[in-house]
Amino acid sequence: MMSMKRRLLLVSNSTxxxxxxxxxxxxxxxxxxxxxxxxxxxxxxxLHNRDAYAKTARDKFKTLGYEVDSIHEASDPVKAVREAQGIFIGGGNTFRLLKSLYDNSLVSEIKKRVLQDGVPYMGSSAGTNVSTVSIHTTNDMPIVYPPSFAALGLVPFNINPHYLDPDPHSRHMGETREQRITQFHEEPDTPPVLGLREGSLLLVEGNRATLLGTCKARLFTRGNPTTEYETGSDLSFLLTDRQ
Amino acid sequence: MMSMKRRLLLVSNSTxxxxxxxxxxxxxxxxxxxxxxxxxxxxxxxLHNRDAYAKTARDKFKTLGYEVDSIHEASDPVKAVREAQGIFIGGGNTFRLLKSLYDNSLVSEIKKRVLQDGVPYMGSSAGTNVSTVSIHTTNDMPIVYPPSFAALGLVPFNINPHYLDPDPHSRHMGETREQRITQFHEEPDTPPVLGLREGSLLLVEGNRATLLGTCKARLFTRGNPTTEYETGSDLSFLLTDRQ
Ligand SMILES: [Ca+2]
Ligand SMILES: [Ca+2]
Structure with a gap:
């Protein structure tokens, strides 16, 4: 996946x-x-309330100097993507998000705009999940059934946003986040998973990927030990297609 | 769903x-x-390691006076269900479990055995999820893609096992369990969800359902306030088909 034009800002969490x-x-x-x-x-x-969500995004982006058009107000969502100067997909429920992207025929269109035309793509939380290979490593509840778990594939690996270290004092017996990702890697042919803790971001400029934000990220690769990367680390090796 | 023969023991968590x-x-x-x-x-x-898992179950059930046959050792899984005196589905990853049930053509067979023949069914965690209407309210990571989220439908509602109350001291910004179930109920025509805290069990005998175990359960119904039920409560009203 060599894409010199690709520009991505993938945020773990919006707040x-x-x-x-x-x-x-x-x-x-x-x-x-x-x-x-x-x-x-x-x-x-x-999110369910699209009007309220668009207002939140619009208000924030206005303070940063940008106007926001919300795709749910467009008469033709595909055309809106074709004409976009920049794209931001917000967080919420990843299953609902991906299903809506498929229902509106936007998956291949967004992919084309970002990888071929170089339209900058920002994702937060669920919006970061759908930018990767698949939503197999979301934390969300599967409240709706999308036609596939395959996502935009803007990068050749998966991300786990809101990555959470085990709480040594917890008495809860549900799987830890690490156990969940390990279960994913028990399945064959599964890509690396970058655990982005809250406060972390991944910046992708062409074939260069850099970890930004306030904390380390944890990388899980099938069959290999997990690794921690400091903020500022060059993670470009993740952009190379797996052999 | 009037089924006088149905016998279910639905456990929130195995440990x-x-x-x-x-x-x-x-x-x-x-x-x-x-x-x-x-x-x-x-x-x-x-779980991925079926041999080890079968040994764990076999050892425990032996102490209770029961022999265990593990379906993964049967040459014909459908035949094994047809001849079963009792069924126990253990926990792990709910997506992997449901996909394997479909892959082995067991969904309709188990349903028939339990609802028509009165074979007692015990589920724990993921095994409890798959006994309900659907796996839409599992906590697990979607590591594989099942052909449907529709499950065994032995009861006409959903369960959220390992139900967890919000931690007032948490600084983590992922959705609380209550927020996730509320998102499920933003979708149309979604059934009630019984949040079974760890230590809770639901016993179903025909058309009578009773909450057992050491703590209260929390019931979420679309469009209605949530309700808490003490252990020992009669929850038979959940077995009545919704209008
Ligand atoms: Ca989310
Ligand atoms: Ca589980």
């Missing part, structure tokens, strides 16, 4: 504890969309 | 913090299978 919506990554958003983009196409499909 | 495998509910298991059942058919599909 950090104690902060406002997208507050913890607002400087990175401005650096990412820059001055070339005036209007950002927002995709609110991951 | 309670600090206890051994199925230790917290062993008396209920003996009461449930009783003296009529000599051999229990175990379905280990939710």
């Amino acid at each position: 950090l504890h104690g902060g406002g919506y997208l507050e913890h990554c607002q400087q990175q958003i401005k650096d990412f969309f820059g001055h070339g983009v005036k209007r950002v196409l927002f995709i609110p499909y991951a | 309670l913090h600090g206890g051994g495998y199925l230790e917290h509910c062993q008396q209920q298991i003996k009461d449930f299978f009783g003296h009529g059942v000599k051999r229990v058919l175990f379905i280990p599909y939710a």
Whole structure:
């Protein structure tokens, strides 16, 4: 997957504890969309109340100097993607989001715009999940049944947003996040999974990937030990197609 | 769904913090299978290592006076279900479990045995999820893609096992369990969801359902306030088909 034009900002979480919506990554958003983009196409499909969600995104992006068009207000969603200068897919429920992308015939269209035309793509939480190979490593509840778990495939690996370390004091017996990802890697031919803790972001510029934000990220690769990467790490090796 | 023969023991979790495998509910298991059942058919599909899982179940059930046949050792899984005196589906990953049930053509066969022939069915965690209408309210990671989220439908509602109350001290921004179930009920025509905390069990005898175990259960119904039920509560109203 060599794509010199690809530009992605993949955020673990839209709100950090104690902060406002997208507050913890607002400087990175401005650096990412820059001055070339005036209007950002927002995709609110991951939440039920699309009007309220579009208002939240619109208000925040206005303070950063961008106008927001919400795709749920467009008469032709595919055309809206074709004309977008920049795309932002917000968080919520990943299953609902991916199903809506398929229902509106947007999966291949967004992929084409980002990989071929170089339209900058920002995702947060569920919007980060759908940018990867598949939604097999979402944390969300499967409230609807999408026609496939295959996602946009803008990168050749998976991400687990809101990555959470085990709580040594917990008495709860549900699987830890690490156990869940290990179960994924018990299945054949499964790609690496980057565990992005809250406060982390991944910036992809062409074939260069850099970890940004306030904490380390944890990488799970099938058949190999897990690895921790400090913020600022070059993770470009993840963009090379697996052999 | 009037079924006078139906007998179900639906356990939230197989291991309670600090206890051994199925230790917290062993008396209920003996009461449930009783003296009529000599051999229990175990379905280990939710975990990757089926041999190890079958040994764990076999060792425990032996101490309770039952022999275990594991379906993964049967040459004909459908035939094994047809001849079973009792069925136990263990926990693990719900997606993997349901996909394996479909792959082995067991969904309609188990349903028929339990609802028509009165074969006692015990489920734990993922094995409880698949006994309900659908797996839409599992907590598990969607590591594989089943052909449907529709499950055995032995009861006309959904269960959320390992139900977890919000932690007021948490700084994590992922959805709480209550928020996730609320998202499910934002979708149309979704059934009630019984949140079974760890240590809870639901016993179904024909058209009578009783909450057992050590803690309260939380019931979510679309469009209605949530309700708490004490252990010992009669929940038979959940077995009536919705209008
Ligand atoms: Ca989410
Ligand atoms: Ca599980």
